[in-house]
Amino acid sequence: MPINDLLDTLNWKSELLSTIIWCLLAGIGFVVSYLLIYQTSRKREVARKDEINRKFQLLVEKALFFEPEEGETGNEIIIPPKFEKFMRKEVYRDFLLQQIVDTRKYISGIAADHLEELYLQLNLHNYSLKKMNSRKWYIKAQGIQELALMNQTQFAEAIQPYTNHKNSYVRLEAQAAMVRLFQFKGLDFLGATSYTMSDWEQMKVMEQLPKKPPQETAAIKEWLQSTNQSVVLFAMRLIYNYRLYQLHDELAACLSHPVQFIREKGAKFLGNIYNETTSALIIRRFNLESKRYQLEALNTLCLIGDEKNIPFLYQKLSDTDYDIKLAAAKAILESIEDGRALIAQHPAAGTYPLNSILAEFKAEQAA
Amino acid sequence: MSWQDILADIFTYSVLAYSLVLIASYIFIGIYSIGETKKYIHKNSFVDYRMLAAFDYAPSVSILAPAYNEGATVAENVRSLLSIHYSNLELVVINDGSKDDSLQKLIAAYDLERKPLFVNPRIPTKNIRGIYKSRNPVYRKLVVVDKENGGKADALNVGINVAKNDYIICIDVDCILEQDAVLKMMKPFMENAEKKVIASGGVVRIANSCVVENGRLVKVNLPKQFLPRVQTLEYIRAFLLGRMAWARLNGLLLISGAFGAFDKDVVIKAGGYNINTVGEDMELVVRMRRYMEERKIPYVVTYIPDPLCWTEAPASYKILGRQRNRWTRGTIETLKLHKRLFFNPQYGLLGLLSYPYWFFFEFMAPLIEFCGMLIFLIFAIFGLINWPFFLLLFGAVVLFGYLFSTFAVLMEVLTFNQYKRRRDTLRLLLTAYMEPFFFHPFVVWSAIMGNRDLILKKKGWGEMVRQGFAVNKS
Numbered sequence: 001m002p003i004n005d006l007l008d009t010l011n012w013k014s015e016l017l018s019t020i021i022w023c024l025l026a027g028i029g030f031v032v033s034y035l036l037i038y039q040t041s042r043k044r045e046v047a048r049k050d051e052i053n054r055k056f057q058l059l060v061e062k063a064l065f066f067e068p069e070e071g072e073t074g075n076e077i078i079i080p081p082k083f084e085k086f087m088r089k090e091v092y093r094d095f096l097l098q099q100i101v102d103t104r105k106y107i108s109g110i111a112a113d114h115l116e117e118l119y120l121q122l123n124l125h126n127y128s129l130k131k132m133n134s135r136k137w138y139i140k141a142q143g144i145q146e147l148a149l150m151n152q153t154q155f156a157e158a159i160q161p162y163t164n165h166k167n168s169y170v171r172l173e174a175q176a177a178m179v180r181l182f183q184f185k186g187l188d189f190l191g192a193t194s195y196t197m198s199d200w201e202q203m204k205v206m207e208q209l210p211k212k213p214p215q216e217t218a219a220i221k222e223w224l225q226s227t228n229q230s231v232v233l234f235a236m237r238l239i240y241n242y243r244l245y246q247l248h249d250e251l252a253a254c255l256s257h258p259v260q261f262i263r264e265k266g267a268k269f270l271g272n273i274y275n276e277t278t279s280a281l282i283i284r285r286f287n288l289e290s291k292r293y294q295l296e297a298l299n300t301l302c303l304i305g306d307e308k309n310i311p312f313l314y315q316k317l318s319d320t321d322y323d324i325k326l327a328a329a330k331a332i333l334e335s336i337e338d339g340r341a342l343i344a345q346h347p348a349a350g351t352y353p354l355n356s357i358l359a360e361f362k363a364e365q366a367a
Numbered sequence: 368m369s370w371q372d373i374l375a376d377i378f379t380y381s382v383l384a385y386s387l388v389l390i391a392s393y394i395f396i397g398i399y400s401i402g403e404t405k406k407y408i409h410k411n412s413f414v415d416y417r418m419l420a421a422f423d424y425a426p427s428v429s430i431l432a433p434a435y436n437e438g439a440t441v442a443e444n445v446r447s448l449l450s451i452h453y454s455n456l457e458l459v460v461i462n463d464g465s466k467d468d469s470l471q472k473l474i475a476a477y478d479l480e481r482k483p484l485f486v487n488p489r490i491p492t493k494n495i496r497g498i499y500k501s502r503n504p505v506y507r508k509l510v511v512v513d514k515e516n517g518g519k520a521d522a523l524n525v526g527i528n529v530a531k532n533d534y535i536i537c538i539d540v541d542c543i544l545e546q547d548a549v550l551k552m553m554k555p556f557m558e559n560a561e562k563k564v565i566a567s568g569g570v571v572r573i574a575n576s577c578v579v580e581n582g583r584l585v586k587v588n589l590p591k592q593f594l595p596r597v598q599t600l601e602y603i604r605a606f607l608l609g610r611m612a613w614a615r616l617n618g619l620l621l622i623s624g625a626f627g628a629f630d631k632d633v634v635i636k637a638g639g640y641n642i643n644t645v646g647e648d649m650e651l652v653v654r655m656r657r658y659m660e661e662r663k664i665p666y667v668v669t670y671i672p673d674p675l676c677w678t679e680a681p682a683s684y685k686i687l688g689r690q691r692n693r694w695t696r697g698t699i700e701t702l703k704l705h706k707r708l709f710f711n712p713q714y715g716l717l718g719l720l721s722y723p724y725w726f727f728f729e730f731m732a733p734l735i736e737f738c739g740m741l742i743f744l745i746f747a748i749f750g751l752i753n754w755p756f757f758l759l760l761f762g763a764v765v766l767f768g769y770l771f772s773t774f775a776v777l778m779e780v781l782t783f784n785q786y787k788r789r790r791d792t793l794r795l796l797l798t799a800y801m802e803p804f805f806f807h808p809f810v811v812w813s814a815i816m817g818n819r820d821l822i823l824k825k826k827g828w829g830e831m832v833r834q835g836f837a838v839n840k841s
Contacts, residue, residue: 014759017759017763021759021763025766028766028769028773032773035776035780036789038781039789105415138409138413142412142413145413196560196561198557199556199557200554200558201560203419203425204418207418322487322488323487356483359483359485360482360483363483
């Protein structure tokens with residue numbers, strides 16, 4: 001259809017455009033109004049929360065430093081009636097709960113016990129439990145986190161099923177909660193989890209564990225045999241972090257694991273619990289493995305610093321890969337007193353990259 | 368019907384179809400980004416980043432900061448980067464053959480001495496003249512590399528060769544990073560158990576008129592000048608809406624060169640930065656994605672919507688024009704280099720959606736718009752315009768743009784709310800309503816110039832003059 005004829009018959013299209021324009025104007029008006037109303041109400045809410053928080057801080061301080069009067073046996077902290085009023089409104093209840101939980105993260109000992117008492121007195125444990133039973137994943141995970149942080153071991157049975165939840169955040173909070181509440185015993189979920197634990201999840205769970213090593217290691221041996229590779233990796237990390245020398249052979253067995261990254265981590269983690277057999281075990285697989293394995297192995301040999309490894313390391317100075325050469329040279333330096341002199345004897349010592357590597361070592365030693 | 372009529376119809380309906388698809392894509396982006404932003408904010412409410420900061424086994428990171436003629440501010444900028452919270456961190460500053468005293472300033476400020484460090488030349492680069500480390504153990508994380516001038520891409524490749532850690536964060540040295548920026552950028556690399564995270568993009572925000580003290584941003588202000596302010600709005604639209612939506616689809620093609628994190632191993636295997644394009648940031652991401660697609664390795668490119676990086680935006684049309692000209696050339700060069708992806712099902716979403724979108728709606732859009740303006744002028748001169756209809760159509764298009772920008776401002780207020788004052792919100796909205804008349808035509812013109820310069824084989828970045836932040840030294 002010619003353009004002019006098209007334009008001449010555009011009446012209905014002009015009406016359509018007019019309608020669209022009115023809709024767009026209404027949309028803009030709606031969004032702008034919502035925006036301005038939201039800002040106003042948020043400002044008011046922030047001011048209100050500040051006011052509540054000021055009063056609440058006094059209550060928290062009272063709880064933290066609470067001591068029953070002489071002759072009294074009860075542990076009840078006296079809560080002003082106005083707080084009961086605040087607690088009825090969800091937004092303020094959430095806010096106060098968050099203040100308690102945030103404070104709890106930074107304290108321990110008797111003060112923490114008192115804060116937990118306040119949490120119970122304000123009936124917030126039931127609120128956290130209700131959150132845990134919410135259908136929304138982020139509310140559920142928040143509830144679990146609160147219960148764990150406030151040391152509510154009585155709800156452990158309710159939390160436990162969530163350690164294998166399909167949502168990774170819910171799962172993580174539940175796993176971290178069990179470990180926080182029961183330390184190494186809380187790791188029992190590892191035997192049943194059907195999901196892969198990401199590095200982040202492993203790190204968060206690890207962070208909840210105590211500094212002292214576990215007494216029992218039978219469970220760790222089981223986890224090393226898991227079909228879930230992330231569970232195997234976590235078990236290896238436990239051995240590495242806690243220097244469980246008694247599990248050296250079990251960790252060394254991971255060097256033959258069918259999965260490549262497990263073997264690579266095995267080569268790395270053995271560096272923390274090595275014995276007289278470690279070097280030979282690592283070297284045995286060296287030429288069959290990936291570059292990452294080889295670099296981890298060389299770093300481990302550097303840590304071990306055994307003179308017996310020198311022939312192997314010296315041979316690696318001839319490797320075509322510069323990273324391997326450098327790692328081997330560093331290991332030689334750590335294995336014998338005058339490692340630099342030995343490297344300098346290499347036929348390729350006068351050429352790049354060995355000459356550059358030697359210059360770096362010389363400068364380091366001079367410094 | 369004559370052939371002229373047929374041609375005219377084809378042209379008209381093609382432009383109409385193009386416009387409708389473009390509008391539909393904006394609507395889709397706006398709605399689709401909401402879910403991803405909500406999910407991110409909910410996830411963030413659980414995360415204790417301090418844990419990652421102190422954890423010995425957190426991923427090791429090297430920040431790469433190329434510097435060229437930054438003598439006025441480089442020492443302060445480096446100080447700011449050294450104060451970032453993260454345990455396993457190294458900072459590699461690459462002096463790309465500066466003609467000023469950038470290197471001397473760094474040597475003096477950080478008590479640097481030259482060290483004969485071995486560097487594995489995994490990626491070919493221009494010569495390194497020297498590597499410097501500090502005598503002071505307080506600055507043990509700092510490595511300064513002096514090299515022959517070779518451009519930003521070459522400088523970054525040198526940084527990759529020098530970096531000893533597993534992950535790299537590439538930034539502009541004059542960007543200000545939030546203290547927890549590295550923590551937030553590294554989390555995605557750790558939390559995806561099913562797919563390999565190869566890169567993570569961060570939000571770049573406009574720091575004009577913000578208050579900076581000792582290299583740290585202490586007060587966020589909306590830019591006073593119109594140009595930086597309209598770019599603030601543009602960045603909010605692009606980062607908060609556009610990139611969130613693309614990240615949710617796992618179709619993100621671009622990570623800002625001012626702030627992005629990468630798996631170093633994949634970067635090296637993909638060949639490092641391409642020194643023959645001015646769009647090296649986009650080109651690297653496309654190449655890394657291609658590398659993973661061709662090997663059928665499950666992967667993801669993620670994106671963090673938190674405001675973590677602040678930079679100075681051009682405040683004059685001249686500098687802005689150079690920037691947009693370069694962005695256009697970079698986009699076209701990248702699209703040309705990877706034309707194999709175009710509607711190629713072998714590359715999945717990358718070939719079937721991401722690349723075609725960039726081709727049609729990022730590359731072609733300014734050209735179509737410019738042609739449309741020219742045709743409009745010709746029709747107007749010959750009295751061929753149905754003015755009432757034109758005004759209606761024009762009004763609808765402009766109002767749609769207003770709605771999209773207003774929605775972007777709403778998203779900003781609902782999420783990160785950097786500009787808290789009511790006055791700032793209203794100023795942003797007013798800026799949005801002025802944008803189609805005082806900013807957008809200039810951007811289109813700059814893109815046309817970019818196309819022209821590419822055809823004329825003009826290379827280079829052009830001089831990007833910066834004014835510096837509003838500094839308040841305590």
